[in-house]
Amino acid sequence: MSEIKSYKITTKDGTGEIVEKKSRFIAHVFGVKSVSEAEEKIAEISKKYWDARHNCYAYVIGKNSENTRCSDNGEPSGTAGKPILEVITGAGLTDTLIIVTRYFGGVLLGTGGLVRAYTQAAQAGIAASEVGEMIYSQLLTLEVDYNMINNVQYYLTQNDIKINEPRYAENVQYDICVKEEDADRIKDGLTQKCEGRIKITEGDKGYYIF
Numbered sequence: 001m002s003e004i005k006s007y008k009i010t011t012k013d014g015t016g017e018i019v020e021k022k023s024r025f026i027a028h029v030f031g032v033k034s035v036s037e038a039e040e041k042i043a044e045i046s047k048k049y050w051d052a053r054h055n056c057y058a059y060v061i062g063k064n065s066e067n068t069r070c071s072d073n074g075e076p077s078g079t080a081g082k083p084i085l086e087v088i089t090g091a092g093l094t095d096t097l098i099i100v101t102r103y104f105g106g107v108l109l110g111t112g113g114l115v116r117a118y119t120q121a122a123q124a125g126i127a128a129s130e131v132g133e134m135i136y137s138q139l140l141t142l143e144v145d146y147n148m149i150n151n152v153q154y155y156l157t158q159n160d161i162k163i164n165e166p167r168y169a170e171n172v173q174y175d176i177c178v179k180e181e182d183a184d185r186i187k188d189g190l191t192q193k194c195e196g197r198i199k200i201t202e203g204d205k206g207y208y209i210f
Helices: 035-048 081-090 110-127 146-158 180-193
Strands: 006-012 014-020 023-031 054-061 067-071 096-103 130-144 172-179 198-209
Touching (some): 006 198, 014 110, 054 081, 081 110, 172 180, 180 198
Antiparallel strands (some): 006 130, 054 096
8 A cells, every 4th residue: 555645734722702692602622642642622612611512523643644534522513523523624634633612692593503503613713723744755964064054955945845953973963854755866966965965864754744
């Protein structure tokens, strides 16, 4: 099975809120790495907002979205958990949990109104969060003479490659991360830019955030 090229995750948690006919819908968005972590967050929010009418949620976990679950938590079937889940999948996110807490305002919203409210609340939560892309990449370690530092830094900047803190010893070393499909081009380009006076060591391949 070939590796997927990339997937999106929540990198910074956020909270969004809407009010619909006096009902408050508070969306809590979390980045989570496992089902157990998601369940802990659900328990935590349920305890914190124990006086709310409902704490509905959905999560998607795994780079291939292997684990998904949603709960209406007492709302009519299909009016809360599923709309929240559809917001997550519609945004192309995984490793993400959204819990929407509802404080009932005394006015019934009906099935369609509930679906819209939970959808809008979840969207507000995502808008208040931060998202990053995990891309299947190759780690490279570069080693050059001191007089090639400017050449390396110029090439990396021109190719929009993040430059981590260099290590200074007998020579200068840089660790960089490049998309797998760009690795050969980057290695050739650096070799040419440094007139062959560069050592490039291949590191691990895996998913790194861009």
